[in-house]
Amino acid sequence: MSLEFRRAIVDALAEELERDERVVFFGEDVAAAGGVFAVTPGLYERFGEERVFDTPISELALAGAAFGSAICGLRPVIEVMFGDFMALPMDALVNQAAKYWYLSNEQASVPLVVRCAVGGGGRFGAIHSQIPATWFHGIAGLKIACPAFPADAKQLLKAAIRDENPVLFLEHKRLYSLKGDALADDDVPPLGVARVVREGADVTLVSVMKGVHDALAAADLLAADGVDAEVVDLRCLRPLDVETVLASVAKTNRLLAVEEGPAPGGWARGLLGAVAEAGLEQLDDVAVLSTPDTPVPYSPTLEDAFIPGADAIAATVRGRLGIADVRGAA
Amino acid sequence: MTAPAARRGERIAERLLGLYGRMLLLRRFEEEMQRLFLKGEIHGTLHLYVGQEASAVGVCAALQPGDTVSATYRGHGAALAQGTTPEALAAELMGRTTGACGGRAGSMNVIDRPHGLLGCYGIVGGSIASATGSALAAKRTGGVAVAFFGDGASNQAYFHECLNFAQVHRLPAVFVCENNLYGEFTPMAQVTAGADISARAATLAIPAEKVDGNDVEAVHAAAAAAVARARAGAGPQFLESLTYRHVGHSKSDPGRYRPKEEVEAWKARDPLTRARTRLTDDLGVAESDVAAAEQAVERELAAAIERALAAPYPDPATDDARQYA
Numbered sequence: 001m002s003l004e005f006r007r008a009i010v011d012a013l014a015e016e017l018e019r020d021e022r023v024v025f026f027g028e029d030v031a032a033a034g035g036v037f038a039v040t041p042g043l044y045e046r047f048g049e050e051r052v053f054d055t056p057i058s059e060l061a062l063a064g065a066a067f068g069s070a071i072c073g074l075r076p077v078i079e080v081m082f083g084d085f086m087a088l089p090m091d092a093l094v095n096q097a098a099k100y101w102y103l104s105n106e107q108a109s110v111p112l113v114v115r116c117a118v119g120g121g122g123r124f125g126a127i128h129s130q131i132p133a134t135w136f137h138g139i140a141g142l143k144i145a146c147p148a149f150p151a152d153a154k155q156l157l158k159a160a161i162r163d164e165n166p167v168l169f170l171e172h173k174r175l176y177s178l179k180g181d182a183l184a185d186d187d188v189p190p191l192g193v194a195r196v197v198r199e200g201a202d203v204t205l206v207s208v209m210k211g212v213h214d215a216l217a218a219a220d221l222l223a224a225d226g227v228d229a230e231v232v233d234l235r236c237l238r239p240l241d242v243e244t245v246l247a248s249v250a251k252t253n254r255l256l257a258v259e260e261g262p263a264p265g266g267w268a269r270g271l272l273g274a275v276a277e278a279g280l281e282q283l284d285d286v287a288v289l290s291t292p293d294t295p296v297p298y299s300p301t302l303e304d305a306f307i308p309g310a311d312a313i314a315a316t317v318r319g320r321l322g323i324a325d326v327r328g329a330a
Numbered sequence: 331m332t333a334p335a336a337r338r339g340e341r342i343a344e345r346l347l348g349l350y351g352r353m354l355l356l357r358r359f360e361e362e363m364q365r366l367f368l369k370g371e372i373h374g375t376l377h378l379y380v381g382q383e384a385s386a387v388g389v390c391a392a393l394q395p396g397d398t399v400s401a402t403y404r405g406h407g408a409a410l411a412q413g414t415t416p417e418a419l420a421a422e423l424m425g426r427t428t429g430a431c432g433g434r435a436g437s438m439n440v441i442d443r444p445h446g447l448l449g450c451y452g453i454v455g456g457s458i459a460s461a462t463g464s465a466l467a468a469k470r471t472g473g474v475a476v477a478f479f480g481d482g483a484s485n486q487a488y489f490h491e492c493l494n495f496a497q498v499h500r501l502p503a504v505f506v507c508e509n510n511l512y513g514e515f516t517p518m519a520q521v522t523a524g525a526d527i528s529a530r531a532a533t534l535a536i537p538a539e540k541v542d543g544n545d546v547e548a549v550h551a552a553a554a555a556a557v558a559r560a561r562a563g564a565g566p567q568f569l570e571s572l573t574y575r576h577v578g579h580s581k582s583d584p585g586r587y588r589p590k591e592e593v594e595a596w597k598a599r600d601p602l603t604r605a606r607t608r609l610t611d612d613l614g615v616a617e618s619d620v621a622a623a624e625q626a627v628e629r630e631l632a633a634a635i636e637r638a639l640a641a642p643y644p645d646p647a648t649d650d651a652r653q654y655a
Binding site: 024050053055058062063064065066067068069074076091092095096100101102103104106107108109110140143164 | 398400430431432434435439441442443448449451452453456458459460461462463464465466467468469470471475487488491492494495498499651652653654655
């Protein structure tokens with residue numbers, strides 16, 4: 001059975017709203033309009049305005065209301081429309097939600113989920129195309145989920161809603177129309193478990209969200225060069241499953257982390273550090289393929305060159321291995 | 331005097347004596363914390379509530395179990411008014427294991443859920459968000475969520491976004507602005523356009539009232555009415571409590587920016603002195619009864635501080651903090 005990514009999101013929301021009456025969902029244009037990316041239609045009609053409602057364009061109030069209601073018995077899911085807007089609710093998430101469990105000496109948990117659409121490639125320009133994961137990566141108490149496949153999107157969102165901690169749930173805009181196999185069972189995995197999505201022996205490619213698909217396409221290109229690439233989908237950036245990456249690197253001895261974002265302060269370099277710390281003897285080569293260290297450009301020619309795609313990943317691997325592009329040589 | 335009128339007078343006197351005793355606990359607690367800070371028993375900084383006692387005590391006395399309070403980094407008063415024990419609060423300030431948060435939070439971030447204190451928030455305006463969310467949950471459960479915040483918070487995004495959010499969603503919240511005329515070191519009127527904070531709430535069609543924040547009976551009456559309206563489904567309510575802190579913003583601030591005459595004028599309107607005078611002069615409470623209540627506060631506080639000082643510091647070697655819930 002085929003499942004579209006955006007359908008996976010709304011199915012997960014509907015199933016959790018149905019399963020647990022404490023779950024509520026609110027944000028800008030999410031209820032009556034069904035979401036600006038047409039991700040959440042029908043929830044308002046099905047669950048009513050007490051459970052699913054539209055809010056003012058007030059991201060700080062949205063996150064604050066999510067925090068305050070989460071510590072008082074609700075399990076709110078909010079939508080912050082574009083990930084770029086996550087600069088606005090920072091205080092409520094970083095200083096209130098993320099710290100409450102610890103500061104309160106475990107008097108109360110903060111089961112909230114912030115969904116937002118992230119990533120470039122849509123010609124939305126610098127302030128509607130970012131991936132804000134790394135803004136939050138250093139915040140103790142938060143979790144960050146970032147699925148690549150429809151089935152994972154559904155399972156991880158359900159896991160996020162059931163989690164007792166604040167979770168940022170990132171949805172890459174270029175994946176919304178992606179279709180994939182639906183899972184037959186309804187096992188909800190814990191957050192923070194990576195998955196090997198392509199097995200290989202020569203090099204490990206690690207990424208999240210759209211980058212996983214680019215890495216898989218690059219692996220196909222590299223196969224023509226005789227390079228057998230393994231692809232790891234991290235699925236979550238916090239907690240970060242370093243163990244799965246270490247196990248892969250133990251086999252391949254080479255690691256390329258592909259990040260849609262600048263390298264400084266990014267998760268990819270952080271992952272390389274963690275891998276080196278625990279498995280330096282396994283490593284022949286490590287590298288990061290990131291975006292240029294500038295804002296995301298608007299013009300299609302510039303944006304296409306800006307985001308690392310399958311060709312750039314394959315070229316980077318060839319360069320690191322010192323082999324020629326067979327197609328170029330032909 | 332008729333018998334019913336006499337009984338009513340007794341009830342008023344009894345209630346005011348209770349409010350006065352609680353205010354005295356807040357005042358004396360802060361004075362003792364100041365002393366312990368100078369002795370090095372309290373770390374970092376302190377934001378004392380001295381002078382503003384009538385606000386927290388008057389408002390919190392109007393609440394029921396199940397209602398919630400969100401307060402500020404100047405939050406010792408709100409905590410004690412909600413019933414946090416002076417021992418748990420003092421121990422928290424001292425960073426001891428028996429503190430309300432086991433020493434993890436400190437003065438600015440106290441959380442005491444068993445007493446309805448959702449938290450004290452170290453960022454100006456943070457309490458407004460906490461109460462807004464709590465009110466969203468309370469819409470189902472029937473409770474009321476109170477936020478305490480200062481005049482400075484009225485210039486924060488939290489204030490504007492959350493008051494609007496609470497009003498359009500008709501949330502049972504009571505927003506209590508304690509206007510002490512200074513945002514940290516800067517006069518309120520200098521940085522607050524219009525210089526009328528409750529007028530800002532009124533533009534959102536939120537019922538807003540100014541009250542003499544140094545008159546605990548007036549605060550209590552206004553708060554009781556606002557809480558009742560919120561509980562009855564009338565949406566958020568706004569109370570501006572006009573008050574003054576007798577001390578500087580924090581332990582690093584001697585408060586020299588304030589005219590001496592202004593400070594003296596406000597000290598002459600000390601909420602404790604006013605309540606005490608009303609008890610003995612207007613309500614005919616015997617001096618010995620007031621003195622007995624005062625002695626009870628002193629005994630409670632002394633015992634609490636002694637126990638807090640005797641409590642151990644957390645041991646990093648055995649600290650079992652869990653990263654996630």
